[in-house]
Amino acid sequence: MIVEQEPPYAAGLFGDHIEAARAFTADLAQYGEELGLIGPLEAERLWSRHVVNCVLVAPLLRPGRVGDVGSGAGLPGLVLAIARPDVELVLIEPMERRTDWLTAESNRLGLTNVTVVRGRAEDIHPDPLLDQVTARAVSALSKLVPLCAPLVKPGGELLFMKGARVEDELAAAEKALRKARIQNPEVLVLGEGIVPEVTRVFRARVGH
Numbered sequence: 001m002i003v004e005q006e007p008p009y010a011a012g013l014f015g016d017h018i019e020a021a022r023a024f025t026a027d028l029a030q031y032g033e034e035l036g037l038i039g040p041l042e043a044e045r046l047w048s049r050h051v052v053n054c055v056l057v058a059p060l061l062r063p064g065r066v067g068d069v070g071s072g073a074g075l076p077g078l079v080l081a082i083a084r085p086d087v088e089l090v091l092i093e094p095m096e097r098r099t100d101w102l103t104a105e106s107n108r109l110g111l112t113n114v115t116v117v118r119g120r121a122e123d124i125h126p127d128p129l130l131d132q133v134t135a136r137a138v139s140a141l142s143k144l145v146p147l148c149a150p151l152v153k154p155g156g157e158l159l160f161m162k163g164a165r166v167e168d169e170l171a172a173a174e175k176a177l178r179k180a181r182i183q184n185p186e187v188l189v190l191g192e193g194i195v196p197e198v199t200r201v202f203r204a205r206v207g208h
């Protein structure tokens with residue numbers, strides 16, 4: 001198995017937390033395919049396509065409680081927990097083998113700001129409601145927004161990592177956004193001039 005070398009820009013993005021990021025990436029390379037967390041070709045681009053892609057979102061987090069819906073391998077949930085120890089991450093994942101991985105890995109890394117919740121987003125009722133919710137590669141905006149908006153307190157934010165067609169998704173989700181009282185939707189492009197593959201984030205506020 002070929003594992004991608006750490007790119008030179010990773011240390012600058014993680015700062016003091018780069019050692020934990022290295023340990024997470026090594027664990028994901030070692031166990032990820034076996035546990036069905038990543039595909040057989042992903043080890044060759046773990047840093048550039050996945051880990052760095054996720055850490056670019058870290059500056060958008062507010063101190064508080066942030067949910068990660070469909071956390072899977074911990075992308076972005078565990079990466080964000082590593083980069084932002086001042087934020088409490090609630091990792092929401094329906095599959096048991098993935099929640100087992102998230103719990104074991106957060107313990108291995110010594111992350112004290114992670115709570116793993118097994119369940120689907122529509123069945124979770126956080127108390128208190130979350131300050132922000134993230135998701136990556138889960139679903140189109142028209143389906144994702146109605147699932148995640150009820151998890152967030154009024155004035156909180158949705159932060160969804162999306163692909164190059166996010167503007168098309170946004171246009172198709174207009175009705176769903178209105179129904180969920182979503183305000184100020186925008187698309188952010190992160191990492192330009194720093195990394196070869198930028199990260200696109202749909203950000204919006206949940207209205208009262």
